[in-house]
Amino acid sequence: MASPGPAFLLAQLGAHAARRFAERVAELDLTPPQAGLLRSVAREPGLSQQALAAHLGTPPTRVVALVDGLEERGLVERRRNLADRRLHALHLTEAGAALLREIGRVGAAHEDALLAALALLRREQLRGLLSRVVEEQRLTEGVHPGYRTLRDTRASDRETPGPVVR
Amino acid sequence: MASPGPAFLLAQLGAHAARRFAERVAELDLTPPQAGLLRSVAREPGLSQQALAAHLGTPPTRVVALVDGLEERGLVERRRNLADRRLHALHLTEAGAALLREIGRVGAAHEDALLAALALLRREQLRGLLSRVVEEQRLTEGVHPGYRTLRDTRASDRETPGPVVR
């Protein structure tokens, strides 16, 4: 039985990393999708829910549910567009921005613990290799594929050149 | 907004890799957990279902369900232990072994497509870095954490030294 190749190690470690991160953000009463949404809203404030859903590659209904929970807690707000009252622009509240900074701290601690086996130079080396793969695979920067449905993934493969699949 | 660090890239690529692999093994009418079970049974034939569940870090009921499906298709078989008739030793059938070889081919194609951005030397470099992290994090070789529940993960963290968590 051959020892696992890099593709399996990626899946294995990726799931492990995601789980550990989930445990850490749970201390902030957040799930990873919620944390990701906060991050995305901060990255480009004012997007409509549909636009955000498209960026994340998720059905709009999921954004509604996520925003519902975060809005109740005063972390994000929906601002109705006066010109087109169907649109709800998403913005972080001050509390949301503060929590996002907390998420950043949690993420740094997570990374440090996860990569304890590697010195800083090696981590940078790893980051370089991974980002090359991310780019070639046409993954959206900063978006976890957990948002993306199988069907949506295939659809976007048809629209764009995409990575070579043999 | 800082570009993602290696921990996020790992989670992102890991989820992507798992999804792509799922698409590929679906062509063999298998899910990744089923493929993983076949692989585990091949690695150590004759384990009881409980022993296999412990190795995978999953509740035994899940193994029952997985084996049910695979046994119906004639890929694995339960052999009753005559000395202790409660025990069901798991073995691959000839068809199961053949399908496992197919899985190996699918996995190789998957890896090649996933890591198209990297030359062979770089892939080996990546494998080296990842396996160091896998070892330090005390992950079981060849077992995807998807089998492992959150509660079980924490329990095993308490029993073993485990990686340093700050």
Next chain:
DNA sequence: TATTGTTATACTCTATAACTATA
């Protein structure tokens, strides 16, 4: 008639708990 957002529903996966048989 088309689009944004929402609500309602159903489905998949998995864990937990109850149960059977063997010891």
Next chain:
DNA sequence: TATAGTTATAGAGTATAACAATA
């Protein structure tokens, strides 16, 4: 009484479909 395996049940997470408001 304890253990291996099984069956039954329930919960979380997510997608799909139907609907309301606005354009």
